[in-house]
Amino acid sequence: xxxxxxxxxxxxxxxxxxxxxxxxxxxxxxxxxxxxxxxxxxxxxxxxxxxxxxxxxxxxxxxxxxxxxxxxxxxxxxxxxxxxxxxxxxxxxxxxxxxxxxxxxxxxxxxxxxxxxxxxxxxxxxxxxxxxxxxxxxxxxxxxxxxxxxxxxxxxxxxxxxxxxxxxxxxxxxxxxxxxxxxxxxxxxxxxxxxxxxxxxxxxxxxxxxxxxxxxxxxxxxxxxxxxxxxxxxxxxxxxxxxxxxxxxxxxxxxxxxxxxxxxxxxxxxxxxxxxxxxxxxxxxxxxxxxxxxxxxxxxxxxxxxxxxxxxxxxxxxxxxxxxxxxxxxxxxxxxxxxxxxxxxxxxxxxxxxxxxxxxxxxxxxxxxxxxxxxxxxxxxxxxxxxxxxxxxxxxxxxxxxxxxxxxxxxxxxxxxxxxxxxxxxxxxxxxxxxxxxx
Numbered sequence: 454x455x456x457x458x459x460x461x462x463x464x465x466x467x468x469x470x471x472x473x474x475x476x477x478x479x480x481x482x483x484x485x486x487x488x489x490x491x492x493x494x495x496x497x498x499x500x501x502x503x504x505x506x507x508x509x510x511x512x513x514x515x516x517x518x519x520x521x522x523x524x525x526x527x528x529x530x531x532x533x534x535x536x537x538x539x540x541x542x543x544x545x546x547x548x549x550x551x552x553x554x555x556x557x558x559x560x561x562x563x564x565x566x567x568x569x570x571x572x573x574x575x576x577x578x579x580x581x582x583x584x585x586x587x588x589x590x591x592x593x594x595x596x597x598x599x600x601x602x603x604x605x606x607x608x609x610x611x612x613x614x615x616x617x618x619x620x621x622x623x624x625x626x627x628x629x630x631x632x633x634x635x636x637x638x639x640x641x642x643x644x645x646x647x648x649x650x651x652x653x654x655x656x657x658x659x660x661x662x663x664x665x666x667x668x669x670x671x672x673x674x675x676x677x678x679x680x681x682x683x684x685x686x687x688x689x690x691x692x693x694x695x696x697x698x699x700x701x702x703x704x705x706x707x708x709x710x711x712x713x714x715x716x717x718x719x720x721x722x723x724x725x726x727x728x729x730x731x732x733x734x735x736x737x738x739x740x741x742x743x744x745x746x747x748x749x750x751x752x753x754x755x756x757x758x759x760x761x762x763x764x765x766x767x768x769x770x771x772x773x774x775x776x777x778x779x780x781x782x783x784x785x786x787x788x789x790x791x792x793x794x795x796x797x798x799x800x801x802x803x804x805x806x807x808x809x810x811x812x813x814x815x816x817x818x819x820x821x822x823x824x825x826x827x828x829x830x831x832x833x834x835x836x837x838x839x840x841x842x843x844x845x846x847x848x849x850x851x852x853x854x855x856x857x858x859x860x861x862x863x864x865x866x867x868x869x870x871x872x873x874x875x876x877x878x879x880x881x882x883x884x885x886x887x888x889x890x891x892x
Contacts, residue, residue, distance in 0.1 A: 467667045492805070493843050493870055494735055494816040496796070497559065497586055497744040499622055500789040501752040502769035503824035504836050508783045510538050511851040518851035523786040526794035527840065532849040533797070533813070535839040535891070539854030540862055541825075542832040543882050548577030550830040552618040554823030555750035558835075559584035560624055561860040561878020569618050577618060582878050584624040585863040587631075590742045592872040605742040606734055608640055608727045609633030611720050611754055612746055619750040622823075633746045637726040644734055645687065679806050683737060717755055724792050732799045735812050745796070747789060750823045759784050769827025782827070793820050797840045816843040819866070835859060844869035846891045858882035865891055 504523060511518040518536075520528055527534050544553055546563040549571030556564050560582035567578020586605055593599040612635040613620050621630035634640045665684065669677050716723070724747070731743055748754050753764035761768075761781045768785070771778035800813035808815075818840045825834040833856060842848055844866070860882040867874050868887045876883040 467664075467671060469664050469667065492738075492741060492808070492815040493845075494741045494812075495586065495589060495743070495844065495866060495870075496731070496816060496818040498747070498793060498796070498818060498820045499558070499745070500747045500786070500820070500822055501555075501750050501824075502766050503822055503827035503829075503831075504786050505773075505779055505782050506826060506834070509786065509836065510834075511536060514851055514853045516850055523783055524790055524838065526787065526790045527797075527838075530794065530797050530801075530840050533840055533842055535846055535848045536851045537837040537839070537854065537862070537888075538834060538852065539856055540835055540837050540859050540888070541856050542835055543858040543860070544832075544879060546577070547575045548618060549574040550832055551750045551823060552577055554832055554835075555620075555622050556580040556618045557878070558622050558821065558823055558859075559586060559863070561585075561858075561863050561882065562627075563879065564618060565628060567618070571618075579618060579621070579628045579630055580624050581627045582624065583626050584622065584631075585866055585877060586623060586742050586744055587625055588874070588877065589867055589870050589872060592867070592870060593741060599741065601738055601740050603643075603734075603740045605744070606643075606731065606740045607631055607633040607744050607746075608731060609635030609746040610724045610727055611635060611717065611748045611752075613749055622746060623744055633744065635723075635727075635746075637723060637730060640727065640730050644730060644737075644739060675807075683733075718757055720754060720756070721758055725795065728792070728796050728799060731796070732803055732812065735800070735816065736803055736806055738806070747792070756785055756788060759788060761785065766827075772828060789820075793818060793838070793840060800841070813841050814843065817841040817846065817869075837862060852890055854888075857885075857888060861885060861888040864888070 508522040509524065511521060511524075513519065520531060524534075524536070542554060542557055544557040544561060544563055546553070547566055548556065548564045548569070552569065552571045552574075553564060556577075557580060560580045562580055562582025564577040565579055565581050566576070568576050569578060570576045590605040593601070594604045607623050612633050616630065616632065621632065623631040623633070625631050634643060665680065668680060672680070727745065731745065734740055734743070748765070751766045753766050755762055755764055759781075761784065763778075763781065765785055768778050768781050773779060796818060797813060800816055800818075801811045803812045804810075805812055805815060820836070820838045820840070822836045825831040825836070837859070839846065839848070846869070860876075860878045863877045864874065864883060865887040867877065875886070
């Protein structure tokens with residue numbers, strides 16, 4: 454009560470406007486930043502169409518393993534990486550494997566019957582369950598010590614505007630998909646509250662300079678440094694966004710297959726911008742749970758910056774005997790791994806506000822996929838690669854399981870936050886509890 458009263462009195466005495474509040478939330482001495490327990494954060498990252506196993510999975514098990522070509526970008530973080538082979542999506546029912554792979558990936562639950570046709574399989578609808586990130590969000594938001602402004606943040610890169618089972622993996626509940634924000638301008642608006650167009654970007658800091666000056670004069674040197682870093686980031690992001698395309702909203706390209714947007718070639722830049730916004734949201738303690746979705750199940754991005762003109766999904770269907778396609782698929786998954794490594798790098802070089810170490814020390818990133826392999830559409834050996842020690846798992850290892858249900862991994866994520874639920878998704882796949890060997 455005393456801390457809450459102190460914060461209210463601080464705001465009232467200084468006459469601080471609402472526009473400055475986002476800059477106060479991560480100042481330790483004011484009690485806005487939650488410092489009672491060591492912070493734990495989770496990032497869920499998705500890329501589609503499976504992987505090429507021979508260039509992805511380490512041969513060895515345990516600590517003495519070598520990263521294959523698709524995972525080479527993680528070499529600087531090998532000691533903080535955990536690779537899980539043999540974790541499988543056991544959920545069956547309506548929908549094709551792309552649909553169930555996407556809709557059941559975070560929910561562990563069957564799809565509802567519906568009218569979305571996938572190949573020759575039974576049509577299906579949305580997932581019948583809550584996704585694990587939203588389950589953890591709900592758990593954290595109940596406790597004042599871990600409650601954050603947004604609870605969770607859903608970002609995307611080149612996610613189609615159309616809403617169907619192939620394009621959504623986060624669910625607020627049964628039949629309640631959550632669309633990721635795949636436009637950095639809208640993401641910026643969500644984080645900072647009042648930005649609606651390019652012109653407004655120029656006024657975010659300008660309108661609150663007087664309030665920021667009041668805050669600087671009333672807080673500690675440590676808080677002033679954090680405040681300056683936050684304000685510098687916002688100014689740099691304003692400049693970055695203003696220098697970008699005059700039409701920041703992406704539109705579908707009619708001559709291409711669904712899922713490929715007209716700014717397809719800007720995908721690397723959009724990725725970096727979204728990562729920067731996510732890192733800053735963690736530094737400001739806006740959220741502790743986030744997701745980053747690259748394209749969608751059956752994603753058809755054309756990665757011309759890698760010298761690849763074919764669509765990703767198209768390549769993933771080619772046989773293993775097509776060596777040229779295999780080489781391109783390896784390049785594509787290596788690029789996705791590059792994005793994971795960049796996120797880990799940015800987290801590792803960003804100090805934890807009000808605490809020791811870096812943001813990565815308190816964060817775990819889980820990179821996954823809706824399929825184990827594209828041309829077989831298998832739901833066995835779904836790629837699960839974790840980076841960062843935030844959830845307390847023993848990292849620097851390659852683990853091999855024998856076709857364990859991925860529901861048990863989802864349980865493990867919840868338990869790592871102290872949320873000791875007994876089942877998640879389909880209870881038939883939770884019988885043995887959280888995945889063994891992670892800690």
